[in-house]
Amino acid sequence: MKIIEGGxxxxxxxxxxxxxxxxxxxxxxxxxxxxxxxxxxAAGVFTSNVVKAAPVMWDKEVVxxxxxxxxxxxxxxxxxxxxxxxxxxxxxxxxxxxxxxxxLSADAVLVASTGVIxxxxxxxxxxxxxxxxxxxxxxxxxxxxxxxxxIMTTDTVSxxxxxxxxxxxxxxxxxxxxxxxxxxxxxxxxxxxxxTTDIAISKELLQEALSEDVVDTFNMVSVDGDTSTNDxxxxxxxxxxxxxEIMSKDENYYKFTEALHYVNQTLxxxxxxxxxxxxxxxxxRVIHAATKADARRLSKSVIGSSLCKTAVYGNDANFGxxxxxxxxxxxxxDPEKVSLYFExxxxxxxxxxxxxxxxxxxxxxxKILASPEVRVLVDMHTGDAEATAWGCDFSYDYVKINxxxxx
Amino acid sequence: MKIIEGGxxxxxxxxxxxxxxxxxxxxxxxxxxxxxxxxxxAAGVFTSNVVKAAPVMWDKEVVxxxxxxxxxxxxxxxxxxxxxxxxxxxxxxxxxxxxxxxxLSADAVLVASTGVIxxxxxxxxxxxxxxxxxxxxxxxxxxxxxxxxxIMTTDTVSxxxxxxxxxxxxxxxxxxxxxxxxxxxxxxxxxxxxxTTDIAISKELLQEALSEDVVDTFNMVSVDGDTSTNDxxxxxxxxxxxxxEIMSKDENYYKFTEALHYVNQTLxxxxxxxxxxxxxxxxxRVIHAATKADARRLSKSVIGSSLCKTAVYGNDANFGxxxxxxxxxxxxxDPEKVSLYFExxxxxxxxxxxxxxxxxxxxxxxKILASPEVRVLVDMHTGDAEATAWGCDFSYDYVKINxxxxx
Numbered sequence: 080m081k082i083i084e085g086g087x088x089x090x091x092x093x094x095x096x097x098x099x100x101x102x103x104x105x106x107x108x109x110x111x112x113x114x115x116x117x118x119x120x121a122a123g124v125f126t127s128n129v130v131k132a133a134p135v136m137w138d139k140e141v142v143x144x145x146x147x148x149x150x151x152x153x154x155x156x157x158x159x160x161x162x163x164x165x166x167x168x169x170x171x172x173x174x175x176x177x178x179x180x181x182x183l184s185a186d187a188v189l190v191a192s193t194g195v196i197x198x199x200x201x202x203x204x205x206x207x208x209x210x211x212x213x214x215x216x217x218x219x220x221x222x223x224x225x226x227x228x229x230i231m232t233t234d235t236v237s238x239x240x241x242x243x244x245x246x247x248x249x250x251x252x253x254x255x256x257x258x259x260x261x262x263x264x265x266x267x268x269x270x271x272x273x274x275t276t277d278i279a280i281s282k283e284l285l286q287e288a289l290s291e292d293v294v295d296t297f298n299m300v301s302v303d304g305d306t307s308t309n310d311x312x313x314x315x316x317x318x319x320x321x322x323x324e325i326m327s328k329d330e331n332y333y334k335f336t337e338a339l340h341y342v343n344q345t346l347x348x349x350x351x352x353x354x355x356x357x358x359x360x361x362x363x364r365v366i367h368a369a370t371k372a373d374a375r376r377l378s379k380s381v382i383g384s385s386l387c388k389t390a391v392y393g394n395d396a397n398f399g400x401x402x403x404x405x406x407x408x409x410x411x412x413d414p415e416k417v418s419l420y421f422e423x424x425x426x427x428x429x430x431x432x433x434x435x436x437x438x439x440x441x442x443x444x445x446k447i448l449a450s451p452e453v454r455v456l457v458d459m460h461t462g463d464a465e466a467t468a469w470g471c472d473f474s475y476d477y478v479k480i481n482x483x484x485x486x
Numbered sequence: 487m488k489i490i491e492g493g494x495x496x497x498x499x500x501x502x503x504x505x506x507x508x509x510x511x512x513x514x515x516x517x518x519x520x521x522x523x524x525x526x527x528a529a530g531v532f533t534s535n536v537v538k539a540a541p542v543m544w545d546k547e548v549v550x551x552x553x554x555x556x557x558x559x560x561x562x563x564x565x566x567x568x569x570x571x572x573x574x575x576x577x578x579x580x581x582x583x584x585x586x587x588x589x590l591s592a593d594a595v596l597v598a599s600t601g602v603i604x605x606x607x608x609x610x611x612x613x614x615x616x617x618x619x620x621x622x623x624x625x626x627x628x629x630x631x632x633x634x635x636x637i638m639t640t641d642t643v644s645x646x647x648x649x650x651x652x653x654x655x656x657x658x659x660x661x662x663x664x665x666x667x668x669x670x671x672x673x674x675x676x677x678x679x680x681x682t683t684d685i686a687i688s689k690e691l692l693q694e695a696l697s698e699d700v701v702d703t704f705n706m707v708s709v710d711g712d713t714s715t716n717d718x719x720x721x722x723x724x725x726x727x728x729x730x731e732i733m734s735k736d737e738n739y740y741k742f743t744e745a746l747h748y749v750n751q752t753l754x755x756x757x758x759x760x761x762x763x764x765x766x767x768x769x770x771r772v773i774h775a776a777t778k779a780d781a782r783r784l785s786k787s788v789i790g791s792s793l794c795k796t797a798v799y800g801n802d803a804n805f806g807x808x809x810x811x812x813x814x815x816x817x818x819x820d821p822e823k824v825s826l827y828f829e830x831x832x833x834x835x836x837x838x839x840x841x842x843x844x845x846x847x848x849x850x851x852x853k854i855l856a857s858p859e860v861r862v863l864v865d866m867h868t869g870d871a872e873a874t875a876w877g878c879d880f881s882y883d884y885v886k887i888n889x890x891x892x893x
Binding site: 127128129130131158160161162163164165195196197306307308397398399400402403405406407410411412414415431433434435436 | 535538567568604714715804805810817819821838
C-alpha cells in the first residue's frame, strides 16, 4: 500500500470542482462536484437520525435503486433538513440540472448538503452553481483540493487522503475527502465524506466493505455527541483500474478493504483533530476487553466525555475522570482490574492500576497530555478485544468562537 | 399540601449543621451533618456508574442492612472515589467517630462526598469536622440552611424545599436539600440529595416511593451528561409525626408520595437551573408520546443536546436543532407528525408542524427564549404518554469559569 497525494481526483477517471455559489455566505467556495467519466458502482452509509435531511433521502434512493452513479453535487451553506416537500424538490432540480449538463439520468446524481437546518435553499443559486461546477471540473489534484475546500464549514483545514495498491498487476487507487464537525457550532455539525476509487468490484461487496469499515473509523469519532440530520459517506467505484472485477471475498477484496480502511481512518482522524478550537487529537485505545462491542463503547465513552476532554485540554492528569467515563459507558467491569496509561507516541506512563493511582509524576503526566496527539490506553485485563476512538480536547478558544457567533 | 420554609430540619426531630473543616478549601463550610433524634427508616438511590466512590459503597451497605439510620456526614472537598481500601477505611473512621459522639452504632451513620476524584481524604481533618458538627447541630431552619450551604461545590445558591401534609389528623413534614452539578466543572459534577421526613412508614414502602419518584424527578435532569461516581439521594423517616405507620399503598401512602414528589421535583429543578453559568432553566415537555419510556428519552435528548442548549442561550429559534435532538434519541417516530412549541409560562408559540416551519415571528420566538424559564413543548401526536426533563442553557460565562479554573 502506497500513500499518495490527493483526494477524490486521485483515482483514474475522476474529476472535481469547487465554486462560489453564494448559497448562504459570500466570497467563499460553497459548492463542490465530484464526477466520474465512467459509470460507478455506489455504496453509502447515512445518518441514523430519524429526522433525515432531504438529500439523505434522495441519496438513499439512488444508492439502493440506481443502476449506476456518475456525479455528486454538494453545498455547504444550507443543510436542506426539515424542509418538507420543497426541500426534496430542490434535490430533484439539482440532480436534473447536473444530469442535463453531463448527459446523465437524474438518478445517477447524488446530492449532499451541510449548513443551517430548517431554511430552504435558493434553487436559482444552486442551479447556477451546478453550471459553474460542470464547466470547471478537472481531474487534477488541485481540482480535488478545490472541492475539499468547498465542502468545509467551520473546518480549519481541508481533509483528503489517498493510497494505491496493486491488483492483478494493475494499479488501483482509493482517495477521498471529508468535512468535519465544529463542536457546538450550531447548524454545522455534519460529517460529509466522499471516497472515489477506480477498482472494479461488485456493488454488493463495495457496500459491505464500506459498512464494515465505518464501524471502526468514522463511527469511532465523536465531537459533540449530536448526530446530524445530514451525515453522509459515499464511495464511488468506476472500474477504470482494469483489475478483474472483485466478486467474492478473495485476497484482492481484503487488499482493497485495507486501502479503504486507511483512507477512512485517516479522514476520520483528521476530522477528530479539527474540532472547533481543538488543540489536541485525543485518542482512546481500549485493549483486552471482553468483546469488540465493549471495547467500542468504552473507548467512545471516554472521548465523548466533557470531563475527559477538559482534562486533556488542561493537561490535568486527573485519572478519576477517565475511570468515571468508563464506568458510565454501560459496560460492566471491575474497576480494580483496569490499568490506565497516558501516551504520546514517545512515552507510555502508567497512571492507575489495582483500584488506586500509580506512583507517577504529575509533572511528567501533564507533559504527555500537552502533546499534540494524546492517547489514553485502557487495559481491561479481561478478554482479547480492542478498539480505538478519536476525539479532540475541549478548549477555551472553541467557546470564544461560539460566543462570538452568538453575539 | 402546604409549602413551607426550610429543608432537612423542617420535619420534627431533625437537626443539622455546617462546618469549616478545610478538607480541600479554606474559609468556607465544607462539611455538613444531618441528625435525627429518633432512629430512622432509610431509603436510597445511588449512581449507576460501575465505578462507585467509597461512600456510595458504604451507604449501599447501610441502607440495605442496617436496622436504622440516625446521622449523615457529608464533605464537599474530596469525592473519595478511586481511593481503594484506604478510601473505604476513611468512611468507616468517619462513621465510627460520629457514632461514638452521638452514642450510635457505626452502621447507623451514612457518609457522602463530592469533590476531586482520586485524592485521599485527610482523615484527621474529617474527624475534627465531625466533632464540630456534632457540637453545632441544631433543629432550626438556619441550621438546615447552614448544612445546605456546606454541601455546595460550584452551586451559586443553596437548594432546599419543604412541604406539610395532614395524615390521621397529624401534620407530616417532608423537607430536603441538594447540591447540583457544575456543567463541565471538573471533579465536581456530583448530585447529592438528602430528604428528611417525620412520617411513620415501612422501610420497603419508603424505598419504593423514592425509587419510583426519582425516575421522573432527579433522573430527568441533565447537566453535562457525565454520570458521577458519587451520586447519592437518601431519605430518612423517623416516624415522629405520630401517624399510623404506612404499611400498604393506601390513601396515606399516595398523599406522602405526592409530598415527596414535590420536594424532589423542586430540588431537581433548582439543580437544573443552577448549572454553571446557566442563565435559563430549560424545560422540555413531551406529550402524546407512544410510551412513557419514549417520552422520557425524547425529552432528555433535547435538554441534553449542546446544540439545543446553545440555541436557548442565544435566543435562536432554530427549531431544526430540537428536531435533530428528538431524531437521535433512539425513539422511532415520523418527523412530519411532530408539533413543536416554545413557551415561557405566559405565551405558547407554534414553531414547527407538518414537517416544516410554522408561520411564526422570529422576533417573538426569540423573546420567549430570552425568558428566565423556557419550555419547549413537543407534541408527538401518537399516544397519551408524557414526560418532562430539566436542564439549563449553555452560556459563555460557564466556560469562562472553567477556562479560568484550568489556567
